[in-house]
Amino acid sequence: MSLSKRCVPESQQKVTQPNITVGANHPSYKNLIIIALLNGHSVMNFRYLIVYVMTIRMWDGSFNIDILNAQFHQRGVRIGLTVFAIKKYTVFLKIFIETAEKYFMVGHKVCYYVFTDRPQDIPSFSLGEGRTLNVIEVTSYKRWQDVTMRRMQIISENCLKRFIYEVDYLVCSDVDMMFAGHHGVEMLSDVFAAIHPGFFQASRKQFTHERRPESQGYIPEDEGDYYYTGCYFGGKVEEVYKVANFCHHAMMADKAKNMEALWHDESYLNRYFLYYKPTKLLSPEYVWNNYYGSPVYVKIKRFLHVDKDFEKIRSN
Ligand SMILES: CC(=O)N[C@H]1[C@@H](OP(=O)(O)OP(=O)(O)OC[C@H]2O[C@@H](n3ccc(=O)[nH]c3=O)[C@H](O)[C@@H]2O)O[C@H](CO)[C@H](O)[C@@H]1O
Numbered sequence: 001m002s003l004s005k006r007c008v009p010e011s012q013q014k015v016t017q018p019n020i021t022v023g024a025n026h027p028s029y030k031n032l033i034i035i036a037l038l039n040g041h042s043v044m045n046f047r048y049l050i051v052y053v054m055t056i057r058m059w060d061g062s063f064n065i066d067i068l069n070a071q072f073h074q075r076g077v078r079i080g081l082t083v084f085a086i087k088k089y090t091v092f093l094k095i096f097i098e099t100a101e102k103y104f105m106v107g108h109k110v111c112y113y114v115f116t117d118r119p120q121d122i123p124s125f126s127l128g129e130g131r132t133l134n135v136i137e138v139t140s141y142k143r144w145q146d147v148t149m150r151r152m153q154i155i156s157e158n159c160l161k162r163f164i165y166e167v168d169y170l171v172c173s174d175v176d177m178m179f180a181g182h183h184g185v186e187m188l189s190d191v192f193a194a195i196h197p198g199f200f201q202a203s204r205k206q207f208t209h210e211r212r213p214e215s216q217g218y219i220p221e222d223e224g225d226y227y228y229t230g231c232y233f234g235g236k237v238e239e240v241y242k243v244a245n246f247c248h249h250a251m252m253a254d255k256a257k258n259m260e261a262l263w264h265d266e267s268y269l270n271r272y273f274l275y276y277k278p279t280k281l282l283s284p285e286y287v288w289n290n291y292y293g294s295p296v297y298v299k300i301k302r303f304l305h306v307d308k309d310f311e312k313i314r315s316n
C-alpha cells in the first residue's frame with residue numbers, strides 16, 4: 001500500500017483550515033457547523049450535523065489534566081495498551097514502548113499487552129512504577145492484510161479471557177508509532193476513536209469508506225461522520241469487546257463471500273462507528289503523520305507514525 005493512495009490530493013492539503021481556534025485551541029460550535037457544512041454534512045441531514053458538532057473532541061486546552069488525574073487516581077483506574085508486533089514489525093516495538101513510558105498515562109497503572117509470533121525478539125524494557133508488560137504469543141498470517149485484520153479477533157477473545165479481569169480501559173494501537181507528547185486519561189471514555197490525519201480536512205465524498213453494498217463494511221455515499229483511523233481506538237473493556245467482535249465477524253462474513261473491505265479492519269471499524277458513535281473523538285493531535293506537514297491546528301503532535309518501507313517490512 002502506498003501512503004499517497006490514502007491521502008487527500010496535494011491541492012487540498014495546501015488549503016488552510018478556516019479560523020477555527022476560538023478561546024482555547026479547539027473549534028467553537030459555530031465554526032464546527034461551518035466546517036461540517038463545508039465538509040458536505042448537509043442541513044437536510046440534520047442528525048449527522050448534530051453528531052458532527054456535538055462529539056466531544058480532545059484538543060490541547062480543552063481539559064484540565066490535574067482534575068482528571070485526581071478523579072482517575074481516586075478510582076484506581078487500570079489501563080491496558082494492546083499492540084501487535086508480528087513478523088518484521090517487532091522492530092517498531094522498542095521506540096513504541098520507550099516513548100510510551102515517557103508520555104502514555106504517566107502516573108497511572110498501565111499494562112502493556114504485546115502480541116507477537118516472535119517472543120524471543122522482544123527486548124526487555126525498564127518500566128516505571130505500576131507498569132507491567134505481558135508478551136503473548138500468537139500465530140501469524142501470511143498476508144499482511146490478515147495480520148492487521150485478525151487483531152480484532154485476538155483483541156475480542158482476550159477481552160473475555162483476561163482484559164476484563166485485569167484492566168478497566170483498553171487502548172488499541174498500531175505498533176509503527178511513537179509517542180511524542182502527553183497522552184493521559186483525558187482521552188479515555190466508554191469508546192474513543194481518532195480521526196485519520198489524512199482526512200481531517202477532507203469532505204465526506206473523499207472518505208475512503210467501503211462503498212460496495214454487499215460488504216459488511218459498507219457505508220453509503222451520503223453517510224459517515226468522519227474517516228476514523230484504524231491505528232488507534234479504545235474504551236472500556238466491554239465496549240472494546242463489542243467493537244472488535246463486530247469487526248471480526250464482519251470480516252469473516254465478507255471472507256465467506258470472498259470479499260475484503262477496502263481498508264481492511266479500518267473499514268469495518270468505520271462501519272461500526274457509523275451506527276455506534278464513539279463517545280469521545282480524539283483530535284489529530286493524538287494521531288499525526290508528519291507526511292501531512294505541520295498545520296496550525298495541530299499545536300501538539302502527541303503520537304506520530306514512524307516512517308516505514310511498506311514493501312520491505314511487509315514481505316515474508
Ligand atoms: C494509520 C492507519 O490508519 N493505520 C491503519 C492502516 O495502515 P498502516 O499502513 O498503518 O498498517 P500497518 O502496516 O501499520 O499494519 C497495521 C498493524 O498491524 C500489525 N502488523 C501488520 C503487519 C505485519 O506483518 N505485522 C504486524 O504486526 C502492526 O501492529 C501494524 O502496526 O490500515 C491498516 C489496514 O489496512 C490498519 O487499519 C491500520 O491500523
Ligand SMILES: [Mn+2]
Nearest residue numbers: 174175176231
Ligand atoms: Mn500502522
